[in-house]
Amino acid sequence: MKCLPTILRNFGGFNPSEIHVATDSQVVLSWLISGTIASKNLFAQNRLKDIQQMSVELEATLSLHPSFRYIPTAENPADLITRGTTLERFKTCFQFWCYGPGWLNGGTTPWATQDLPCLNKRSQGIARASWNAAILHGEEPPTVLLLKTFTSFNKLLRVLSLVLKFINRLCRLEVDSEKLAAVLLMRTMQRQVYAEELDFLLDPSGQSVLGLVRDLDLFINDEGLIRSGGRIGRSLHFSREVKHPILFAKSHPITKLIIMDVHARCQDLGIASTLAELRRCGYWVPKDRQAVKTILTSCALCRRYNARQVLPSNVDNLPVLDWKFPSSIREWISPVTFGLGKVVRR
Known part of the structure; x- marks a missing residue:
């Protein structure tokens, strides 16, 4: 996505009418189509925001909106190197590495139409449609x-x-x-x-x-x-x-x-x-x-x-008690004689 503006500027006299971005990850495709990410991964959230921002810039500068598609892993040339391969297998797949799957050279691109269980009904329809950009900028998404x-x-x-x-x-x-x-x-x-x-x-x-x-x-x-x-x-x-x-x-x-x-x-x-x-x-x-x-x-x-932090109140320590009572208090609490009827208690 980052290199798209540079590539389009360097193609002199070439005015593309559509841009298709394909991925072999159904989960990522669902994030791209819905515009929301069901993950707390901060890196993934930031990358999704970058892609959305680049899509807006492409539409503003070149009047082109990228359509996000699904491509099977077996037909993704990027996986040929990233997943590891031998030199002999790379030589046999050299044409595939340079030009991609054979159906890319046709007039119309038959994008994958198999089941996409990781996408909801609406996202599946968008991913399979040949007029992806029209759906994304038709009646509902602008709303x-x-x-x-x-x-x-x-x-x-x-x-x-x-x-x-x-x-x-x-x-x-x-x-x-x-x-x-x-x-x-x-x-x-x-x-x-x-x-x-x-x-x-x-x-x-x-x-x-x-x-x-x-x-x-x-x-x-x-x-x-x-x-x-x-x-x-x-x-x-x-x-x-x-x-x-x-x-x-x-x-x-x-x-x-x-x-x-x-x-x-x-x-x-x-x-x-x-x-x-x-x-x-x-x-x-x-x-x-x-x-x-x-x-x-x-x-x-x-x-x-x-976010306010509740601080505990500052409670002073209790004073040290002196158990030595003065003489006046000792006299006040001296034994008292009182009578209840004929019974005298002390």
């Missing part, structure tokens, strides 16, 4: 990139409601723009993350029931949102939003904004209070405690408060 620029859910809601209000005025529609903005945001999030569950709920005929649909008793309401049936559906003490909460994704930017908004609403009281307020507002997040705990680590106020 995610737009959401990441906001740090407040209320601010995002206001901006989107103003845009919808302008559209409603042009079309002469009488619609609650703020409510419509919230519904559109949640619907977009569910389409991006729960596409398989949404397809099943729209047309369940001939399909086996998905685990998430069965466990949470999911259904689609009149607004097109996926809600959970829950175990308190017949309760008379809760509102409809609490009995049938909206399903949210654990690691989506909208979920993070909503959790931070709920956390600020309950005065930064911690995980338990944030969870209670989140459920009272009618939001259901799978593994919600883990999601809230992860997101609250970015709260500046909580970090500042939790």
